[in-house]
Amino acid sequence: MFAAIADMYRYDKRFAFGFTVLLIFVLIAVVSLFSPYNTRAWNTVPRNLEPSSKHLLGTNSIGQDIFWVALTATKNSLVLGLVAASISRVIAIVVGLLSGYKGGLFDRVVMIVNDSFIIIPLFPILILIATILRSSLSIPVLGLIIGLFGWAWDARLFRSQILSLKEREFTKTAILSGLKTYKVIATEHFPYIVPLVMSATINNVIWVIGMEVTLSMLGLSNLNTPTIGTMIYWALQYQAIFLEMWNWILTPIIICVVLILALYMLSTSISEYLDPRTRLQMTKAR
Amino acid sequence: MKLKSAVFLVLVAVACLSLSSWVLAVEPPRNETLIADILTGKVGNPGNFNFWATWVGNDKGLQQLVIDPLWMADYVTGEIINVLAAENPIYNDDFTTLTVKLREGVYWNDGVEFTADDVVYTVTLSMATPGLGYHTQFNQNIAEVVKVDPYTVVFELKEPNSRFHYQFLDRWGACRILPKHIFETAEDPLSFQFNPPIGTGPYKLVEYDLGGYWFLYELREDWDRTVTGMVYGKPAPKYVKFIHYGDASKKAMAQISHELDMADLTPESLQVVLSRNEYARGFYEDFPWAELLHPAVTGAAFNTLVEPFDNPEVRWALNLALDAKGLALTAYDGAVAFSPAYIPALLPYYEYYYEELQPYLEDYTIEVDGELYQPYNSNLPFEMAEEARRKGYTVPDTEKEIRIMFGYGWWKHSPEIAEKLLIKNGFSRGRDGKWLLPDGTPWKIEIVCLTTSTNPSFKWAFSIANQWSEFGIDCEAVPNEQVEHLTDMGDYQVVGGQPAAEPFGAGIDLYRGINVFKSAFFKPLGEERVGHQSRWIDEEIDGYIAQMELTDYNDPKNIELGIEVIKRLIDGQPGVSLASFPGFMGLDTYYWTNYPSGENPYAVPWYHWPNLKFVLPFLEPTGRE
């Protein structure tokens, strides 16, 4: 495992970048726990200060230290993305693979559930949940909810990939040559499924973060909790763009972009590494 | 392939440029058009102008320009303006009849004369049609409505009612008068669209957006046959356009581009407009910019049926834990007119009520642990003025002007007294310094509020939540789309918003603001409320309200009764009565000047209220191209 990481770190610049950034983000998440200020409260510091050694990114119009709020927001958004994406990934993969390989009645029933999840109107449900939970709508709970509604699409995608793989020549050859099904899946199908899962995961994380921003914009998430979405929300509410408070509005946007870019690079790099054909090329080429 | 996409990109660029260079539709000349924002946002069903139906809103510009009420409230002067009525309401001695004298020589914009028949028809149609907005209220009140002569209407009431005319007194909603000759032809008055609208106002509809974003009106040629023309003269703008640009940032952009003359903004977006448009101004030319004398009082309300908010001492403690100055600075940068007495800081109320109440408030005493404490700080407006001066703003010097700007005062920030009050009632502080309820569990307060961040409900909820957290209570503000329904059913603890109902904004009468506390309207939790959202009632108040109902709306005796009610409200503190609704209005003087303003408050400044049509004759065009 470590050897593999070290290998990729050495041979693939994208992996090096993504991995380093992700490590930094994890570090940020840990550091954010030691914030000297209560990042949920307002007016903990003087308002609208320029960046300085005391306040690295300055302070905003509601009296918060932007640096520490940003750290906490990063942590919260990471947790949110992690919870939502892992829940929806697990469900999507299990449903997609089982449905694809098993087929038959099982497949049909599962697909009915699956398709129902795709067509459920999401907004009334989110408003309903926000109204019932109100201040108990914490980050993990929000992640859970988003996760529960974010898997069906990808499950369908994975299933159709399996269906396609099952009919391929090499699958038939492998089965005919007496290879066990799980072995076929592990050796022959895995390299096809992993890149798909990876790119679907990236899309899902982007969707989760976008969803969180949208919910914040509509006032449906807990606006007291710093996240990328709520930071943008408050900055826009206080007209940070037109009052040229770039330290406030750009911070969450840059965090968002860097985070997603890092995840993207990691995923492409890992998919290529898992694909034995490219791995060979990768190590040979350098 | 590369070439192809390059060609494609070039094509896109060309398309962009050519699109932008098109000179399109014929807009009316900008310097003859007044553009105001649609305050309530995008209009849901733009083709339906029949706003007598319950579900059609006051959002298309009709009440400002086309349709007239009998009377209109003017909270700047405190008077009732006679619109289609020629005189203020006339009741008989026992309040069982109301006589309405109508103006002569007023014409609908299709040339038909306005007469008593229109008034009678408006009322009888409402009474006969369930679903029209005043169906229920008219049927409960009116025994008979009679046309005495073409310009006199008499209402025979079922029971004595000294406030019946409120149904016809327009602030932003009343039963306005509809044209009989048009509605008579309608098959079903409920689904009738009233398109184009025919009115007695000085403007008529020209065009509207099928998407619901704008409405364009033009001045009538026979404007002199309207009440506006007869009383105030010719309206200055030939056209009036109502348009919804979007949120506060978009309104600010539009106003900076001189594409929006009157807009409802936030403190920050007004700041943006002022810094980027040298012609723009707020209601005041200088600090505090906002219009502070608004007929609604804002702050928060407690759910007084829920523990521990059912205890008046706890409600007092929570009020005293607040630092009014800090709240005002956080929420509105200090631009706030404090109103601690559950009535707004309206100009007429200063004279009638606050002058009377001031000594009472100053002497108001709370007893805790045998000690007496006087919590009122009448010096707060001067502290606010000092704070504003410190920031470099120009603030008037006289006591009167400062009180007009910042109100009369508020409760002192007294966390020690709040602490004692809470401890007396069995509360305690945990090891971490956080408050525990009498049963030893952590005290957690949730303040629900509207999701519109421009609304005081939102602003106060967040600022109050912060101060209570500082005081050691685990408190959070929770914006929720469904907040009105939560308060309806009593499913909340504290709500940001109005601690009392809105009084009329005209005259001395507080009846409308306080009759919501009548115990007859009480509903237990879980049942839809009828009275105030705090569900607070008081037997003593019942008596005063009953007396008011037997007193003419104009009788000075109302002041005495009103003050007694206010005293009971202060004792009970069903909410946090903070300040009048602060309105951050942006006015662009590039094309038009002489808007109603802090320096010259000749009329109600808001453009979504019916009073706009009486402001228009006073606007002056600058003639800029």
Added chain:
Amino acid sequence: MFKKFFIPRMIQYFTVLFIGITLVFVIPRLLPSDPVSTQLHRMTSQGQYLDPAAVEEMRETLQELYGLKGGMLQQYFSYWKRLFTGDLGPSFTQFPTPVIALIRMSLPWTLGLLLASLSLSWMIGTVLGGIKVSFPNSPFSKATELLAMGIRPIPYYIMALVLLILFAFLFPVFPMAGGYSVGSKVGFNARFIKDLLRHSFLPILSMVVLEIGGWFLQMRNVASNLVEEDYVVYAEASGLPKSKIVFSYIMRNAIVPQITGFGLNLGFVFGGALITEMVFSYPGMGTLLYSAIIAGDYNLIMGINIFSIVGVSTAMLIIDLLYPLLDPRVRYQ
């Protein structure tokens, strides 16, 4: 084949429709808001004098009028009955305007906006993705990849807002709000169409920019998998010209998932684009639906969602039925 594949698939289709339509009946009714109290709130919040003594009776009257009396089950059955006659019922917030009339007013805007942005982003994304795979190391494809990757993570709201600030405010090339301007004659005439295009340009642009990245990525991923396929390797080894390999072997197969993706996305257009409509103040189904949810306008929520549900599930059905035709490797089963 028909019996084994087609019939079960149709059963699945109708079951999903039934579940979906039942859900959009139930979910809005669980919300605390209801259309009657929303009306009363609107009246009081707009400063109208509502005598507390009249409130309860008004509630009764409106409930009667709206047909909201009677139990949930009874309402549910009459809802299905109405639905089978093609009647979506009246809207409550715009009573008694039929829901279908409101949808008819908003749908053309949404269809125009979403069909245009979907097809544009699909074409551009697919072409760029194809270029990237065929010429992975050319500066052009590297630049497009970087651009696609850099823009996509920007939260859409911000990107749309920046476009608006740039092209409607700082350089006022496009209008700031609305679908068309004052004084243009609505109808099929050149001037109105030009006006329409001018107003829809920025909203469409923002969505195209947002969506290109996704199509680009999918195309790139699928196609780069194909590059490794045996038949491509074989074709390369046999010395076929590069362009022939790219078009006949890679693109033709890589386009299949792109087409299915396109088809599925077509099903989603009925829901509208809420954030786009909000940022650009553009008319459409997104804001119509959102305000219906807020106001508890059950019939309108159901009406719009039924369009969506039918749209999405039909798209899925068609794709499932056609997929084996497009991709011969998948059999009907």
